[in-house]
Every structure is written in C-alpha cells, then in structure tokens.
Amino acid sequence: MFDSEHDHAKYQSGEPAKPDEITEEGIIISPDTYRDQRIPPGQSRTRKWPILHASYVPNVPTEDWQLKIFGLVEKEIDLDWDQFQALPRCKVFADFHCVTRWSRLSNIWEGVSTQTLLKLAGVKPEAKYVVCHAYDNGWTTNLPLEDFLADDALLADTHDEMPINDAHGGPVRGMVPRLYAWKSAKWIRGIELIARDKPGFWERGGYHNHGDPWTEERFGY
Numbered sequence: 001m002f003d004s005e006h007d008h009a010k011y012q013s014g015e016p017a018k019p020d021e022i023t024e025e026g027i028i029i030s031p032d033t034y035r036d037q038r039i040p041p042g043q044s045r046t047r048k049w050p051i052l053h054a055s056y057v058p059n060v061p062t063e064d065w066q067l068k069i070f071g072l073v074e075k076e077i078d079l080d081w082d083q084f085q086a087l088p089r090c091k092v093f094a095d096f097h098c099v100t101r102w103s104r105l106s107n108i109w110e111g112v113s114t115q116t117l118l119k120l121a122g123v124k125p126e127a128k129y130v131v132c133h134a135y136d137n138g139w140t141t142n143l144p145l146e147d148f149l150a151d152d153a154l155l156a157d158t159h160d161e162m163p164i165n166d167a168h169g170g171p172v173r174g175m176v177p178r179l180y181a182w183k184s185a186k187w188i189r190g191i192e193l194i195a196r197d198k199p200g201f202w203e204r205g206g207y208h209n210h211g212d213p214w215t216e217e218r219f220g221y
C-alpha cells in the first residue's frame, strides 16, 4: 500500500475538491481552503501523499495506544483506545503544507477535536503553550495554545475515510492544518500544557518556532 516515500493508494488524479463541494453536514471547513490561492508562497501541490518523519515508524497497536493530557490542567487525563473512540467525533476538510515545499490539498480528517480533548482535562489559566509528545523516541513539537485549539485542529484517526496507517502516524496523529506540517504530531501520545514556550524537535533543529505557511515562517525564530 505504501513505500518509504509515498502512499500510492492516496494519489489524487483530478482537481482537488473545493470547499463549496463539501456538502456533508457538520463537517468543519478549514478556513484556508476558501482562499483564492490555496497554495501558500513557495509551495507546490502534490497529488501524492509523501511520508516524512525524523527517525522511524513506531508500531503502536491500538491495544497499547494511550494518550496522556498533563501539565497545567485541572485534571490529568489518560485515555486508552476505547475511551478515545467513545468521545464525540468531528470531521475536518483541510489542506496540509510541509515546509519541504509540498502541499496536499483537500484532505478529510476525522477524529476528536483538540477543543473536546482539552475540555476533558480543563486548562489552567496559566497555560499558554502546548507540547505534543509522540511515540517516535520522544519527538515533540510546540505551539501556542490558541493555535492548538483552532476550530479545525484535531487528533485524527482517519484520513479520507480510511484509518491512518502506521507510516502516516496511526493509530492517532495530531492535525493542525493552519501551520506547517511539522506542527502535526504523528503517533501522538501526550498533550502537555505549559506556561512558558519550550521548542520541540524541529524547532530546536532550526525550524521556525511558529510555522505559519502564509508568511513563510520556515526557519529561524
């Protein structure tokens, strides 16, 4: 189904769906998809879905998967797969932009919204940033709480109506469509709320701390 670079089953042969063509009730349309020019500066459309990560593909069977929400929260939360599946679901139509200059348009993600998850834990007023922790060797990414709680941000377990496979971060990955793709943690296992920002893996490696694709926040602070 996929090789080390591309997910062939996800090839997009035609034009990308436009937000107005998405008629499903309740689906959240990522606002960037309404732009006249949907491809941010310096990016080009990929019809394939590249597979990118810093190290290796961890194998996380759903029986072993766990999500912890911790740090500056009212109540620390530990969810297993069944508990995650029992939460209210959301569906999002969004584009996805990697800083290596590809953009994959018109993705449909389904899972649990970051708003729903953080409501379970209760965010303390001092919390201003989020660190997402992943199963691949302690990989992390940081982002402002406000960006993490965007209406179109979620923890996704399906993409284009199919379970997210291991290579793309299954069983569950973060998805924050309005920032560059490295802010969307594959194999997510923890959401940490903090008061003072703490750069993650790529941010320490020279990528921009924030990562807005529309202003090309690619490298540097």
Ligand SMILES: Nc1nc2c(c(=O)[nH]1)N[C@H]1C(S)=C(S)[C@@H](COP(=O)(O)O)O[C@H]1N2
Pocket: 049, 050, 051, 052, 053, 054, 055, 098, 099, 134, 135, 136, 139, 167, 168, 169, 181, 182, 183, 184, 185, 186, 187, 188
């Ligand atoms: N846990 C984890 N998440 C990660 C990464 C990683 O190395 N580890 N790489 C990021 C980068 S740089 C990109 S471009 C996207 C790639 O997602 P994809 O492989 O599904 O296209 O995942 C992001 N999330």
Ligand SMILES: [Mo]
Pocket: 052, 098, 099, 100, 181, 182
């Ligand atoms: Mo990336």
